[in-house]
Amino acid sequence: MATSKRAFNFSPVAPDGSPSEMESMDGEARTKVMSLLRRAKKWWDHRADFRRRRARSRDYRRGHQWQEKTENRDGKQVTEEQKIKDQGRIPWVINQIGTVVRNLVGQWRQNQSDRAAFAVEDEDKEATEQMNVKRRGTRRYNRAGTVERNEFEEFLISGACGMKLTIEWDSDLERNEVELDPVDQTRLFFNMDLEDRRMKNLRIIGELHDLTPSELIAAYAKDQNGDFDREKAEQIKQIYGNLDEDLTGVMSDAGFDRTDDLSFFNASERSLGRVIEVWTKRHKLKRYAHDKARGTLTELDDDTPDDAIERLNAQRRAAGEPPVEVRTKVEETWMVRHLTPRGDVLWEMETPYWHDSHPYVIGLANLLDGEVWGLIEQIIDPQRWLNRLVTMVDHGMGAGAKGVLMVPEDSIPEELSLDDFAEEWSRQGGVIKIKAKKGRQLPKEITTNSIKPGSFELIQQMKAWIEDTSGVTGAQLGEEPASGTPASLFQQQVAQSSLTNLDLFESFFETVREMDLKMIQCIQQAITSPLELSEGPTSSPVQYRPEDVQNMRFDISMGSVRDTATFQQVFEEDLQAFLQSGYIDFGTYLEMSAHPKAETLLRVLQQRDPDVLDLGAQEMQAATEAVAGEQAAASAPTGPAAGDGAPAQPQPAS
Numbered sequence: 001m002a003t004s005k006r007a008f009n010f011s012p013v014a015p016d017g018s019p020s021e022m023e024s025m026d027g028e029a030r031t032k033v034m035s036l037l038r039r040a041k042k043w044w045d046h047r048a049d050f051r052r053r054r055a056r057s058r059d060y061r062r063g064h065q066w067q068e069k070t071e072n073r074d075g076k077q078v079t080e081e082q083k084i085k086d087q088g089r090i091p092w093v094i095n096q097i098g099t100v101v102r103n104l105v106g107q108w109r110q111n112q113s114d115r116a117a118f119a120v121e122d123e124d125k126e127a128t129e130q131m132n133v134k135r136r137g138t139r140r141y142n143r144a145g146t147v148e149r150n151e152f153e154e155f156l157i158s159g160a161c162g163m164k165l166t167i168e169w170d171s172d173l174e175r176n177e178v179e180l181d182p183v184d185q186t187r188l189f190f191n192m193d194l195e196d197r198r199m200k201n202l203r204i205i206g207e208l209h210d211l212t213p214s215e216l217i218a219a220y221a222k223d224q225n226g227d228f229d230r231e232k233a234e235q236i237k238q239i240y241g242n243l244d245e246d247l248t249g250v251m252s253d254a255g256f257d258r259t260d261d262l263s264f265f266n267a268s269e270r271s272l273g274r275v276i277e278v279w280t281k282r283h284k285l286k287r288y289a290h291d292k293a294r295g296t297l298t299e300l301d302d303d304t305p306d307d308a309i310e311r312l313n314a315q316r317r318a319a320g321e322p323p324v325e326v327r328t329k330v331e332e333t334w335m336v337r338h339l340t341p342r343g344d345v346l347w348e349m350e351t352p353y354w355h356d357s358h359p360y361v362i363g364l365a366n367l368l369d370g371e372v373w374g375l376i377e378q379i380i381d382p383q384r385w386l387n388r389l390v391t392m393v394d395h396g397m398g399a400g401a402k403g404v405l406m407v408p409e410d411s412i413p414e415e416l417s418l419d420d421f422a423e424e425w426s427r428q429g430g431v432i433k434i435k436a437k438k439g440r441q442l443p444k445e446i447t448t449n450s451i452k453p454g455s456f457e458l459i460q461q462m463k464a465w466i467e468d469t470s471g472v473t474g475a476q477l478g479e480e481p482a483s484g485t486p487a488s489l490f491q492q493q494v495a496q497s498s499l500t501n502l503d504l505f506e507s508f509f510e511t512v513r514e515m516d517l518k519m520i521q522c523i524q525q526a527i528t529s530p531l532e533l534s535e536g537p538t539s540s541p542v543q544y545r546p547e548d549v550q551n552m553r554f555d556i557s558m559g560s561v562r563d564t565a566t567f568q569q570v571f572e573e574d575l576q577a578f579l580q581s582g583y584i585d586f587g588t589y590l591e592m593s594a595h596p597k598a599e600t601l602l603r604v605l606q607q608r609d610p611d612v613l614d615l616g617a618q619e620m621q622a623a624t625e626a627v628a629g630e631q632a633a634a635s636a637p638t639g640p641a642a643g644d645g646a647p648a649q650p651q652p653a654s
Contacts, residue, residue: 033343040206040278041264044189050372051186054158055260057376061101061157065387066091084391092390096463097376097383100470101156104375104501108152108508109145115513117520120553127548133533134523134544135516142180148512151182151363155508158185159365159374163511165518166359167526176526178519183207183360186259190362197364197507203281205360208262210272213243220338220346239344240273265341275346276339279358284333284350290325300326334358355521363511365504375504379469386462393459407443471500516556524550587613 059067066081084091117131139145151161162183170177190205211219221233267274287300289309306326313323333356338347351357364372405425411434412421424430425443434443524546531544575592578584584592590602590613605612 029345030343033337033339033345036278036280036337037276037339037341037343040189040204040276043191043204044264046192046370047189050158050160051260051262053373053377054185057157057374057380060097060380060383061376063093063095063098065093065095065097065383068384089391090394092387092394094386094390095383096386096466097379100379100466100472101153101376103472104156104470104504105149105153107501108505109149115516116557117516117554118557120555124548124552127552128554130533130542130544131520131523131549131552131554133535133542134527134531135520136535137533138178138180138519138523141177144180147180147182151511152508154182154185155363155365155504155511156375159372159377160185161363161508161511162188163361163515164359165361165515165522167353167522175529178522178526180515180519183362186262188362192370194367194370197367199362199364204278205358205362206276206278208264209275209277210267210269211275212272213237213240216240216273216275236346239340239342243273244271274341276341277336278339279334279336279351279360281332281334283330286329286331288327288329290327292325293322332356353522354525355518359518361511361515361518363508363514365507375470379466382462382465382469386459386466389459389462393456405443411443471504513556517554520554520556524552585614 059065066079066084068080069077070080070083072078072083072086078086081091117128117135119128147163151163155161162185164181164183166179166181167176168179169175184207187208188205189207190199191201191203193201195201216236217233221229221236223229223232262268264276265274287304289298289300290296291298309324309326316323334351336347336349336351336358337345339345353359365375366373405422407421412418413433416424527544527546530546532541533544534541571592572594575584575589579586579589587602587605590598590605602613
């Protein structure tokens, strides 16, 4: 059954031609808006502890690991870094957290799992291929790999990630395109009384925007046709007062930390205007015209009169066609408002998206009693221990006596000064003549060890603690195993490390899958004209026809997740052994192999000689030798070279 849908042309900040209530705000309407702002601020305040813990984990990620507050000898609150410096020591940082994050991000980068769309109801392969080609093009357009990489690192730091999918007019391409943007977790808010990570009971979500005066005018000073509205531009100037765009960045240059000191109502800089974007869920009565003869379900506008349907049905009855049935349903939808801190509505409308939801995709690594946390938060304490141990060992090595020479004064010959005595003492092959008397002490060197026994072993234990907690062990890092380590034990270590981080990767994959689904839904809405798409110079162009895909329901299939390079190497060796033993054919080997050219070779062989893929290793070798023998026989001369003494071959009669 087809469902007719309306098209929109809008930008990620505010749609073109969207309705605005800036001209018709009254007391009751402003009261409702202020109530909504208070509700949004309540949930913003609920995330204050999350933002504080995120900032701490971020600092440890970047190497600022001595910023915890403590008391010095005077009882004043200072950072641990300053306290250590006041004691004449160096606060060393061995950033194991950074190593863990880089390794996990590298694993994500190396992951080449195949994500493809498939039709849920209609198995039209051509339409599915059109959508897959366009989806991959949209990902390239947005550099989606970079966005996903950055959000995965955010996932490790804070335990939350977010992406936003909107539709924007691209003036260069002269068409609508789907825009993928990361969501700043310090500016995001939503109701924290969620029951599970799927966010089924999400009721409110939004974020804070800080825009320059020109950006405010460009986004909101529009009429119903999307053209510039001078009257609205003057209203925006009155709402925000005299913002000086030339001051943009002045506060941040002065050292103002805009991330950690964000407030709900005030912009981070004096030159910027705060816009509060709020999406709220609501239930609404919707009417549909059900045409059983044509199999369509068309949404009716709120102002469609009942007598118009009656006149239509009268015409259909006269023509011998079944009447249109009007059906009323209670459906869930979302409202979006862009508000000023004082309660002005810059933009308000029901969600313009065909998926009837908000544009955000939020992923949570953990959720327990409304609290969210990341991996780094769990390894901060062993990281602090590691830094303290290294600093103590360094101080002990620097403070201990190292070859201090103690010499009695009467043992120094009269012809030598103390400096000459010390120089001769340290010279290779040096000789010093002294008068040794009975009971007199001879010169001697003193060397002390101020390092506590077991300090280096404890350092290794702290590193192992971080590795065990994070799952990034030596095997996962690709380190060479110790001599004599059985291969089975090494493979077990790799597999165990992979299991430790399995939930982390799978949780992020679920978020990416939701992002792909929402991207497909936005593509169905954004692209309204046929396109010719090509994925490269060697690929054939694909004709994208909106009418083929707009009414199809798609889902995303996730390919198998490839793990670290070490895990792939072990699996690759097993695959080669299976191929040599004849347990799998060459086609299966190429499908499962992690070789960077395996997929390309598989595609080429499928086009040229598919029968080769069914051969095993021994059969392929025999076939290769046979072909080589035939080529050698074909290129060999028919008789011996002249002058070699061999008898001439008989020639056929002419």
